Amino acid sequence: MRVGIILAFIIVLTFASVAYAEELDIRSVPPRLAENSDGKIHVFVTEGESIIPKKIDGLTITSSDSDILHIEEMASSDSFIIEATVRAGKAGTTTLYVAAPGFTSKELPITVYGNKNNAATLLVKITPDTFTTNGPNEGYISVELADEDGFPVIAKEDTTILLNTPNNDVVDLSSQNIMIKNGEYFTYTKFHIKHSGEATIYASAAGVKTQSGTITVSEDDNLTVELYAYPKTLSIHDAARGFIIVQLHDSGGRPVIAQKDITVFYKITDSSYTAVTNYSTNYKQKTEGYFQINKGSYWGYTQYALPSSIEDTYSISVSSTDPFIVDSDQVVTEDLELVDDKFVKFDTLPVLSTGRSELIGIVYLEDANGDPVVAKKDLGIKIDSSDPASLSVEEVIIPAGDQVALVYGRVSHSLPSDLQLRPADNESEVESITVFGPDKDSLDMVAEPLIPSVLAGTDFPMVLYLEDSGETSSFGENHNVVLSPNEFIEIQPAQIRQGDTLVIVNSRSLKDGLASLSVEVGDFEDLPVIDSLSAEAATLDLDYSKTIFVGTNDVFTVQLLNSGGSPTYATSDIDISIVSKEQGILELPSKVTISKGNHYTTFDVAPKSAGQTEVSFISEDLPLLKEEISVTGLGPQISISGPDSVSAADMFTTTILASSGEKPLADMNVQWNVNGGIMHFANSKTDLAGQATITVIPRDSIVNIEAVVGGGWFPPTSVTKIVSVIPLANTVEQPPPPNYKPLEIFGIDPVLFIVPGAIGAAGFMLKKKGQLAIKK
Numbered sequence: 001m002r003v004g005i006i007l008a009f010i011i012v013l014t015f016a017s018v019a020y021a022e023e024l025d026i027r028s029v030p031p032r033l034a035e036n037s038d039g040k041i042h043v044f045v046t047e048g049e050s051i052i053p054k055k056i057d058g059l060t061i062t063s064s065d066s067d068i069l070h071i072e073e074m075a076s077s078d079s080f081i082i083e084a085t086v087r088a089g090k091a092g093t094t095t096l097y098v099a100a101p102g103f104t105s106k107e108l109p110i111t112v113y114g115n116k117n118n119a120a121t122l123l124v125k126i127t128p129d130t131f132t133t134n135g136p137n138e139g140y141i142s143v144e145l146a147d148e149d150g151f152p153v154i155a156k157e158d159t160t161i162l163l164n165t166p167n168n169d170v171v172d173l174s175s176q177n178i179m180i181k182n183g184e185y186f187t188y189t190k191f192h193i194k195h196s197g198e199a200t201i202y203a204s205a206a207g208v209k210t211q212s213g214t215i216t217v218s219e220d221d222n223l224t225v226e227l228y229a230y231p232k233t234l235s236i237h238d239a240a241r242g243f244i245i246v247q248l249h250d251s252g253g254r255p256v257i258a259q260k261d262i263t264v265f266y267k268i269t270d271s272s273y274t275a276v277t278n279y280s281t282n283y284k285q286k287t288e289g290y291f292q293i294n295k296g297s298y299w300g301y302t303q304y305a306l307p308s309s310i311e312d313t314y315s316i317s318v319s320s321t322d323p324f325i326v327d328s329d330q331v332v333t334e335d336l337e338l339v340d341d342k343f344v345k346f347d348t349l350p351v352l353s354t355g356r357s358e359l360i361g362i363v364y365l366e367d368a369n370g371d372p373v374v375a376k377k378d379l380g381i382k383i384d385s386s387d388p389a390s391l392s393v394e395e396v397i398i399p400a401g402d403q404v405a406l407v408y409g410r411v412s413h414s415l416p417s418d419l420q421l422r423p424a425d426n427e428s429e430v431e432s433i434t435v436f437g438p439d440k441d442s443l444d445m446v447a448e449p450l451i452p453s454v455l456a457g458t459d460f461p462m463v464l465y466l467e468d469s470g471e472t473s474s475f476g477e478n479h480n481v482v483l484s485p486n487e488f489i490e491i492q493p494a495q496i497r498q499g500d501t502l503v504i505v506n507s508r509s510l511k512d513g514l515a516s517l518s519v520e521v522g523d524f525e526d527l528p529v530i531d532s533l534s535a536e537a538a539t540l541d542l543d544y545s546k547t548i549f550v551g552t553n554d555v556f557t558v559q560l561l562n563s564g565g566s567p568t569y570a571t572s573d574i575d576i577s578i579v580s581k582e583q584g585i586l587e588l589p590s591k592v593t594i595s596k597g598n599h600y601t602t603f604d605v606a607p608k609s610a611g612q613t614e615v616s617f618i619s620e621d622l623p624l625l626k627e628e629i630s631v632t633g634l635g636p637q638i639s640i641s642g643p644d645s646v647s648a649a650d651m652f653t654t655t656i657l658a659s660s661g662e663k664p665l666a667d668m669n670v671q672w673n674v675n676g677g678i679m680h681f682a683n684s685k686t687d688l689a690g691q692a693t694i695t696v697i698p699r700d701s702i703v704n705i706e707a708v709v710g711g712g713w714f715p716p717t718s719v720t721k722i723v724s725v726i727p728l729a730n731t732v733e734q735p736p737p738p739n740y741k742p743l744e745i746f747g748i749d750p751v752l753f754i755v756p757g758a759i760g761a762a763g764f765m766l767k768k769k770g771q772l773a774i775k776k
Contacts, residue, residue, distance in 0.1 A: 022047050022054070024098045024106050030557045030600040031543040032567045033069070033088040033112045035148070037599075041071075041084040041110075042545075042555075043098060050661060051547035053080040053634065053713040058101045065094040068112050079552075080713060081545075088112045091120075091148035113566050114148025119155070121146050121209040123452040126201065127463055127502070128472050131193050133219040134256045134352075136472050136501040140463065141173075141213065142188035142451045143203045145180055151564050152453045152533060155180045159205055161187060167199035171215055186451045188461070193217050195259050222251035225264060225293075228349060229316050229329040230362045231404050233372050236309050236333045241402060243362060244316060245301040247350065248293050248323075254436045255298040255352040262293040266318045268304060276306060276314065298352055299359050301406070306333055334371070343367070344381055344423040346407070346431050351391070353437025355413040355474055355499035360433060363396050363423065364404040374403045382424040383407065389477075390416030391435070413499055414440045414476035438466070438473040445524035447517070450504065456512035456532040456563070462491060462505040464521065474501045479522040481505055488515030489530060496521055512538055512563040534563040537570065540617055540625040549634040550607050552713065558592060558617060559600035567599040574619055576601075582613035585631050607631040636665050638709050638719040645724040648698055651680055654721050655693045656707045660714070664690025671708040676700035676725070698725040 022045050029040040043059060045052040059082050063069045072085040091114035099105035114120060123144040131137065143161045145153045159180045163173055174190040181187075191201070196219030204210040228245040246264050250256045268276045268287040276287040286304065293300040306314060310333065317328040348361040363381055365373045375398045383393040393409040415437045422430045443466045450461040464481065466473040481494040481503075491507045512534035519526050537560040544556045558576060562568040574594040580586055587606035594601045610633035617625040642654030658665040668686040672679060677699050683692035686709070696703060703723040710716035 022052055022103065024056070024100060024103050025051075026096060026098060026108050026110075027543075027545065028110060029543070029555060029602060030559045030567070031541065032559060032561070033086075033110070034567045034569075034599055035088055035091045035112055035115050037088050038072075039086050039088060040555075041086050041096070043082045043084065044080060044545075045103070046546070047663060049546060050632075051080075051545060051549075052660075052663070053549060053552070055080055055712070056082055056100050056103075060097075060099045062097045063094050064097065065092065068092045068094040069096070069110060091115075114151075115569075118147060119145040119153045119159075119208055120148045121150070122161070122203050122205060122211040123150065123152070124201075124203050124211045124213040125450070125452040126213040126215055127448075127450055128465070128467075129213065129215050130470055131215065131217045132471055133193075133196050133217060133259050134250070134254070136474060137193040137257075137259075138502065139191055139193075139215070140188050140450055140502065140504075141191055141201055141203075142186055142461075143178065143180070144186040144452055145205075145208070146453070149564070149566050150453075151562065151566055152185045152455050152535070154185050154455075154535065155182055157182050162204050163189070163201060164204075165199050165201045167197065168194075170195050170197040170199035170217055171201070173201070185455060185458070186460070188450060191215075193259075195219075219259070220250035220256065223256060223323040224249050224251075225262070225318065225320050225323065225325040225327065227316070227318050227327040227329050229331055230347060231364045231372055232331050234306060234331060234333045235372055235374060235403065236311055236335050237374075241303060241305045242331060242404060243301055243303055243406065244291075244318065245299065245349065245359070245362075246293060246318060247299045249350075253350070255350055257298050257352070257354075258293050258295050260295050262300075262320055262322065263290055264293065264300060264318050264320050265290045266302065266304075266316065268306070269315050269317075271313045299349070301359065306331075311335055344425060344428050346383065346421065346423050346428065348421065348431055348433040350434045350436065351409075351411055353390075353411050353413055353415060353435055355411065355476075357394070357408050357410045359406060360391070360393070360409045360411075361407045361431075362404055363398065363407055365398065372403050375400050381405075383409075384422050384424050385409070386418065386420040387416050390414075390419055391421070391433070393421060411435065411437075412476050413474040414438055414443070438468040438471075440476065440523075443468050443473060443524070445519075445521060445526045447519040447526040447528050449507075449530060454509050454530060454532050456509050456534045459506065459508050462507045462519075464496070464503040464505060464519070464526075465501060466524070472501060474499050475503070475521070477522060482520040484518035484520075486515055486517060487511070488513060488532060489517060532563070535568070536562065537568050537574070537622060538563040540576065540619065540622055542617065542625060542627050544605070544629070548605075548607050548629065548631050549713075550610055550631055551634055551715070553604050553606050555602055556605050557600055557602050558594065560594055569599045570594050570596050572596050574622075577618045579616045579618070580613050581615070582611060585609055585611045585613040586615070586629065588615065609633075634714060635717045636660055636668065636709055636714050638707065638717050640705075640707060640719045640721045642705075642721055643723060645726060646698060646703075648725050648728045651695055651697045652723065653693055653695050654705050654723075655691055656686075656709065656719060658686050658690045658692075658709050664688070665714070666690060667711065668692075668709050668714065669711040673706040673708070675704040677703040677705075677723075696723075698723070701725050701727070 025046040027042040033039045045054045067089045070087045074084045091112050093111045096108045123146045125142045127140050147153050161178045163176045172192045178187045178189050196217045199215045200212050202212045226247045226249050230243050248256050248258050291300050291302040313332050319326045343366050345366050346363050351360050367373050377400045379398040381396040385391050390412045391409050396405050396407050398405045420430050447464050450463040454460050475496050479496050483491045491505050494505045496503050509532040512532045515530045517528050539561050541559045541561050545554050548554050560568050573596050576592050578588050592601050592603050610631050612630045615627050636658045639657045643652050646652045658668045666688045670692045672682045672694050677696040680695040682694040686692045705721045708716050708718045
């Protein structure tokens with residue numbers, strides 16, 4: 001009973017230690033299926049990265065979308081690879097469901113690529129696509145023809161592209177009908193920003209998918225209108241005239257470009273809060289009315305006139321509705337003498353670096369006591385700038401009879417590092433001025449194709465612009481565009497002028513491939529990487545089984561790919577020469593041809609011996625393709641273990657282990673041949689651990705044991721073991737008695753179940769009982 005329990009325990013341990021990871025896998029022939037073409041799907045068993053030569057029974061394979069890939073038929077075969085014929089329909093990705101008894105079902109994705117000769121969709125690029133209401137307000141939208149995979153396609157005829165947007169309040173398109181001409185693949189046009197918000201631009205054309213792009217325009221929600229009244233003190237000896245100036249500001253006090261005309265209402269009242277009667281003969285110089293901050297500017301002004309000969313304090317109030325604001329200031333009129341001796345005073349306003357002529361302040365006249373005086377004649381005033389390149393002030397004229405005049409200056413497009421202004425006389429003080437704009441040190445230049453994708457061998461536009469924290473800015477100086485020498489891209493000579501925002505540079509792609517460029521404009525540099533795609537065949541691609549066995553033919557596929565990695569069709573017959581470094585490993589054709597109108601070819605390869613060889617594929621106008629191909633011997637690896645010597649009185653056990661790689665081979669046929677001994681028991685097949693055992697009674701001084709193992713797709717393989725026999729003292733060799741019977745436990749031969757260690761233990765027990773010795 002105890003022996004039976006031990007044997008059962010050994011059996012349980014043996015079966016529990018066996019674990020396999022066999023699963024179903026597929027291979028597509030060709031590896032990249034093209035729409036409206038036929039192909040094959042190979043189904044096989046794998047373990048890890050290796051194919052297992054195991055027959056699959058009851059296989060089922062279906063497609064989740066038969067419009068993309070349809071399973072036509074599945075061929076019956078005695079091979080361990082099952083082949084299904086498939087029809088690729090439209091481009092897209094589908095899932096193949098593969099199942100068979102004894103295996104876990106699999107869901108395997110497979111892609112069908114579009115035909116590179118047909119336009120199926122559009123590519124849209126918007127540059128830039130993010131704006132603020134305070135920055136530049138124009139950009140570009142480009143549109144390309146492309147196939148289902150997004151690869152650019154040359155137009156076979158003039159193709160009209162219709163652009164439209166439901167957000168006309170945000171963006172204004174320069175043109176809604178643009179054309180991709182026959183033989184070209186892209187077009188582009190400008191747009192202008194009108195208001196804050198988000199705008200979607202749709203691009204459509206006959207027979208292709210409509211695509212869109214989005215533009216985002218942000219705006220400060222807390223805009224305000226700031227009031228500046230100059231001068232603060234006016235003389236009563238003439239109709240006193242002054243200026244009301246307003247600026248549109250954001251919440252941080254920075255001037256903001258108005259996205260529409262903003263109407264500002266003003267009113268002047270005396271100290272008794274009574275509206276002042278207009279005394280000026282100039283109809284523009286009223287004490288009540290309105291004026292505007294014009295769209296595209298950030299300031300506006302008006303001039304007013306007060307009653308003469310009246311000393312008083314006057315309140316000036318302004319208001320607007322969008323943005324809603326009410327603000328006020330005060331000025332006074334005094335009885336002051338008119339004198340010729342006068343000094344020029346200069347007050348500045350906040351300025352935005354727009355690159356244009358802007359209102360930067362006012363000048364007015366005072367006497368030595370600081371009281372206002374008027375000019376006896378037209379007075380020209382020159383104001384010096386410490387940095388004329390950043391701010392150049394225009395000459396100011398104070399007309400005779402006036403005491404104040406507006407000052408204008410041309411501002412650069414970038415923030416000056418240090419700027420001071422002073423009227424050109426020895427008595428005036430130096431004045432600083434606050435300028436808002438991009439800091440040159442924080443600007444980055446962007447150089448990129450204006451279009452989504454570039455085709456090799458074509459002209460295309462590059463766009464250059466400056467960015468400051470994601471906001472587009474203008475170039476502050478004149479510079480030439482410099483491109484470092486390279487073999488992929490060339491650009492035509494171009495010059496950037498001060499104030500340019502988006503600069504288009506004509507460029508040409510010389511050949512396909514990734515180009516790392518260096519583009520310089522003054523102190524700015526960008527290092528764009530441009531991928532020039534080729535619509536023509538760019539490379540050869542080789543595909544074969546992940547495991548190739550000796551004696552089992554394999555199907556090789558050579559496929560044409562474009563630079564985007566998608567299949568492309570041969571425009572003429574393409575001959576490919578094949579050269580193998582080691583002639584004895586693979587039997588290959590010397591040449592194959594991809595016929596005109598096809599994108600691949602297949603051919604059979606006969607593996608002749610295990611090993612590794614380098615195979616080269618050579619074709620005119622295509623890069624050399626080299627591949628290291630390994631061939632695996634299909635025969636099993638057989639090892640044999642057992643004693644090297646035994647006593648003539650001992651029955652001994654020998655075990656063989658059959659494996660392929662690291663996988664034990666179960667159910668293999670085993671044929672035993674014994675010379676010099678009597679075969680007591682032998683397994684005819686390997687167990688789940690890949691083992692088989694034999695017990696032998698020695699007869700001669702040397703016992704020679706041979707095991708021949710084979711089965712399935714594995715050819716017969718033999719292994720031998722030689723055992724020396726030590727003769728016993730006082731014993732003679734006699735044949736076994738006629739009534740000799742093998743040992744049985746409960747009517748069962750234990751050797752059928754015992755692993756090698758257990759067999760050794762059983763032999764030891766029998767020897768102790770003296771049942772193996774043949775006495776004289």
